[in-house]
Amino acid sequence: MLQRNPAFEDRTPRRILRGVDRLADLVELTLGPVGRSVLIDRGAALPLVGDSGYAVATHFDMADPVAQSGVQALRHLAWEMSRDFGDGAATAIVLARAVLAGLVNMMDAGYDPQHLGDAVVRRAKAIAAQIEASAVPANDIGTLRAVATTAAGGDAGLGGAIGEAFHSVGRAGTVIVEAGHGVGDEIETRPGLHFGSGWLSPAFVTDDALGKAIYDDAYILVASGRIDRFDEILPMLEVFSQRKKPLIVVAGEVAGEALATLVLNRRKAGALVCAVAAPGAGDWKAMNLGDIATATGATLIGDESGHRLADIKPAMVGRARRIEIGRNHTAIAGGAADPQALEARMAHIRGEIASARHLAYDREQHELRLARLSGAIALIRIGAATKPALDQRLEVAKRAVAATRSARAAGVVPGGGTSLFRAAVQAAEAASGSETELMAANVLAGALGAPLRAIVSNRGRDAAHMAGLVAASSDSSSGYDAAGDRITNLHAAGIIDACEVMVEALTRAVATAATLGSVAAATASASKRNDRGAA
Structure with a gap:
């Protein structure tokens, strides 16, 4: 001792x-x-x-x-x-x-x-x-820019981009920073629900120029498990095919016969279908699928909910005004969420954020989930001439975003x-x-x-x-x-x-x-x- x-x-x-x-x-x-x-x-x-x-x-x-x-x-x-x-x-x-x-x-x-x-x-x-x-209050773009610039150590360019991003998404939205590929900073605003996964086959693409499957008034089936038998989803496919409405399948995994037959129906018959990979892995995948189901008004199909694919009814399928599905990105706008269910889901996530205050990765993931459900997302891609400069600016940007988020929530002082x-x-x-x-x-x-x-x-x-x-x-x-x-x-x-x-x-x-x-x-x-x- x-x-x-x-x-x-x-x-x-x-x-x-x-x-x-x-x-x-x-x-x-x-x-x-x-x-x-x-x-x-x-x-x-x-x-x-x-x-x-x-x-x-x-x-x-x-x-x-x-x-x-x-x-x-x-x-x-x-x-x-x-x-x-x-x-x-x-x-x-x-x-x-x-x-x-x-x-x-x-x-x-x-x-x-x-x-x-x-x-x-x-x-x-x-x-x-x-x-x-x-x-x-810190609501106007000038105030947001000033807070961000101060927190960014006087970098007016970076502070201006962060202030503009916060102003563009409003109080319900959020701002995320990531490393860019150029010298300058770029801002991209994404309204609605977004996640970083996309179609499972290029055969589902409807717009070759954009490389996306784009549908209006789409119906969305959300399942947490693996779908590999086509007969499991055939009843729903027939229902929405008769209605001439697109059916989007978002699941923990779509593979085997199910995926092959969906691709074949798309190629040969022009079926309005698309299979989408669920975002995340493990527990995060399950939580993300629950969020997507809530945002679109769908009933989550799987062991967690007790609902089986064999028992699914059209009323259990979600809906969205528009969905755009790329290779590695999906955007859902105008989801048919039940307002009370959506608010309950967001309240639960806020509780998860509070519980994870000492776990940086968990907290960030829950904050991203909340941002997806609550409003628009502004993505700032940070640029710099060298890798060390990029790392430094990226760290400064993250700190400035956190400070600006705080100012938007509780106001500013001299x-x-x-x-x-x-x-x-x-x-x-x-x-x-x-x-x-x-x-x-x-x-x-x-x-x-x-x-x-x-x-x-x-x-x-x-x-x-x-x-x-x-x-x-x-x-x-x-x-x-x-x-x-x-x-x-x-x-x-x-x-x-x-x-x-x-x-x-x-x-x-x-x-x-x-x-x-x-x-x-x-x-x-x-x-x-x-x-x-x-x-």
Whole structure:
């Protein structure tokens, strides 16, 4: 068993703060439109240029194991912000350092760390509510572009494309980014239900130029199992053939005699049919088929539902105003979904998203399912001249999409650290209660100006002077524009942040700092550490 040596009492918070300070000093450099990058040593691997709080936090270590525990706590905080919102990691780290420093100073003056930490958390929640109340909706394309550009590190081209994509799909739609094949960015908007699989034979194509099977007023049979006997689907094929209506078969698998006979009927008799591969694999295939059935008003045929192909009736087949089926893509528009069943299905998927918050792949797949059912999808194909540049832009785009999605959901507030700074000033002016509550208000009043001060300092200006000018302005939207080096109306200048990002950065940073500040002892392995790039 490894021997563990404890570090006791008042030395522990200070040692933790040492690690937090060293990391936050580097992260501060990345804040704002004139923030700088940090060169990160990775041992034998090539150095990495980090231009975000998350990138810096991921690769920074301390040799002192107690100081390293502070670094790890902030690394986790940065990871949470990046995972959940795609933005705000640097702000959260800078806030956490400032709050922890204030708490440690108060503890040195004799205040109880637990009571003080609890008071700071309570105050932070009140300030968060105040910020939320000040948010304005992010519905117009200008606001969406501004949020995306800020989250994309000032890349106006990328931010503009993301803002345009969000505006084009509306509040019910979603935006997806993927690697493109050119230098520029491209946007494709797809209304209706889409999935990435298509016809099982080119014989089903009705439009040779497009390579698609395209039908209006189509009927859709959805089955979760394997269909390989033609007599299983013959009754439905005869019914819709007599009605001169197309029948689309979407199943877990269509093969053997069933597929061969469908192809033959299409080629020889011009039958209005098409067999489509179900999207996904395993459990995801079953869920996707259930979504397709719900979206088209079909009854899912299979073991899960208890319905057999032999028992199928015309009323169990779904319907769509139009369906376009390509080799690797299917689009269904105007599905005959039952509104209540559709809403119930989407509510269930939202629950799955909440349950999968720590499983990135599962969460993304459920979000894609929800997007398919709820509205249009905008696909942004990211371009770049080189593979490393493409990888970097793709990662930035994903973060910016997450931040813009958050802004669309909960509104926006003035950027540049202004919303946090103004809320802290107002909270300090209205502070009341016990001495501990007053001290907690003082800690936050000083700490919540840290992001603004870092942005001003990165511009090379006097942070205290600029903070004073912002505080003196009666316009709640007035703040410091670092790119223009001026005090201005930030909403008008397009310098805005997603409200939810700022609120979560505040509450999570304060909770992290309060936890670290209340630590009385820390244990570390007595074995020698082997830290690459440790400070």
